[in-house]
Amino acid sequence: xxxxxxxxxxxxxxxxxxxxxxxxxxxxxxxxxxxxxxxxxxxxxxxxxxxxxxxxxxxxxxxxxxxxxxxxxxxxxxxxxxxxxxxxxxxxxxxxxxxxxxxxxxxxxxxxxxxxxxxxxxxxxxxxxxxxxxxxxxxxxxxxxxxxxxxxxxxxxxxxxxxxxxxxxxxxxxxxxxxxxxxxxxxxxxxxxxxxxxxxxxxxxxxxxxxxxxxxxxxxxxxxxxxxxxxxxxxxxxxxxxxxxxxxxxxxxxxxxxxxxxxxxxxxxxxxxxxxxxxxxxxxxxxxxxxxxxxxxxxxxxxxxxxxxxxx
DNA sequence: TAGGCCATCTGGTCCT
DNA sequence: AGGACCAGATGGCCTA
Numbered sequence: 501x502x503x504x505x506x507x508x509x510x511x512x513x514x515x516x517x518x519x520x521x522x523x524x525x526x527x528x529x530x531x532x533x534x535x536x537x538x539x540x541x542x543x544x545x546x547x548x549x550x551x552x553x554x555x556x557x558x559x560x561x562x563x564x565x566x567x568x569x570x571x572x573x574x575x576x577x578x579x580x581x582x583x584x585x586x587x588x589x590x591x592x593x594x595x596x597x598x599x600x601x602x603x604x605x606x607x608x609x610x611x612x613x614x615x616x617x618x619x620x621x622x623x624x625x626x627x628x629x630x631x632x633x634x635x636x637x638x639x640x641x642x643x644x645x646x647x648x649x650x651x652x653x654x655x656x657x658x659x660x661x662x663x664x665x666x667x668x669x670x671x672x673x674x675x676x677x678x679x680x681x682x683x684x685x686x687x688x689x690x691x692x693x694x695x696x697x698x699x700x701x702x703x704x705x706x707x708x709x710x711x712x713x714x715x716x717x718x719x720x721x722x723x724x725x726x727x728x729x730x731x732x733x734x735x736x737x738x739x740x741x742x743x744x745x746x747x748x749x750x751x752x753x754x755x756x757x758x759x760x761x762x763x764x765x766x767x768x769x770x771x772x773x774x775x776x777x778x779x780x781x782x783x784x785x786x787x788x789x790x791x792x793x794x795x796x797x798x799x800x801x802x803x804x805x806x807x808x809x810x811x812x
Numbered sequence: 813t814a815g816g817c818c819a820t821c822t823g824g825t826c827c828t
Numbered sequence: 829a830g831g832a833c834c835a836g837a838t839g840g841c842c843t844a
Contacts, residue, residue, distance in 0.1 A: 590829095590830080591821090591823095593831095594821095594822085594830090594831080595820075595821060595822080597831075597832080598820080598821075598822085598832090598833090599819080599820070599821090601832075601833080602819075602820080603819095606818095606819090626816085626817060627817080627818085628817090
């Protein structure tokens with residue numbers, strides 16, 4: 501007799517989920533008949549219990565229930581065993597489909613994790629953080645495209661980290677070997693000048709902390725406005741408290757239309773964790789810096805170039 | 813131990 | 829009728 505890792509009190513849900521989980525395992529082929537038998541026994545037991553309970557409930561309620569409820573109860577009563585079985589079978593199938601659907605969703609999220617900065621097999625980003633990071637990443641790329649200006653690493657990371665939790669911020673900063681404090685609190689002059697260029701209006705979130713004066717702010721980019729605003733009425737990634745992908749669409753569909761070209765072969769080892777960027781005080785004179793945007797059809801090359809340094 | 817995250821189940825709704 | 833999608837509920841696991 502096979503001993504399954506759950507006792508008789510385990511619910512059918514547990515049994516069916518275990519059954520589904522094990523389906524992919526080759527071992528299950530050997531023990532499947534046993535699993536099916538236990539499952540059927542469990543289903544049968546539960547079926548009998550539910551029928552008993554339903555009968556008791558109907559007896560209890562028939563006296564004072566409204567007519568529609570009595571009708572419903574009598575309809576239930578009329579459900580034959582075969583009909584009940586069919587209903588339950590449909591429920592089981594629906595559960596399996598739902599699981600499959602959610603697995604598909606999770607696979608898609610995994611794919612997304614691999615194309616955003618800071619992909620790590622060991623420390624997986626949560627679903628919500630993955631979406632937030634992706635949103636910020638798209639926004640940064642759109643900024644680079646629309647302004648034609650490079651972002652220094654600090655700005656890049658700070659923008660990526662907008663709205664992310666502290667652990668994720670740490671992860672992103674860690675990927676780039678940045679001090680987290682500098683990511684969240686101390687924008688450099690270059691960054692500030694860049695914000696000034698973008699600064700159209702303070703925005704609703706800029707009322708509280710500021711970057712000037714105190715030199716310390718939890719939200720240093722509160723007034724970092726996107727040039728897209730005039731076109732799309734969109735705002736910076738930080739402008740909405742909740743996840744709002746809809747307002748952040750870029751001004752045009754650039755997917756597959758551009759690539760980033762390095763001016764010269766890059767030795768990633770000489771840079772912070774591989775990212776080629778212009779550190780503060782090193783005076784990169786090029787307008788575009790390392791990002792030489794060209795209209796080609798090599799989006800994935802861009803993606804690879806941008807992500808290569810971050811992925812460990 | 814509380815809180816975050818996740819997988820799963822479930823019933824409702826909409827669509828074909 | 830049946831499938832896809834969604835949101836709420838629930839319980840397990842992990843971590844600070």
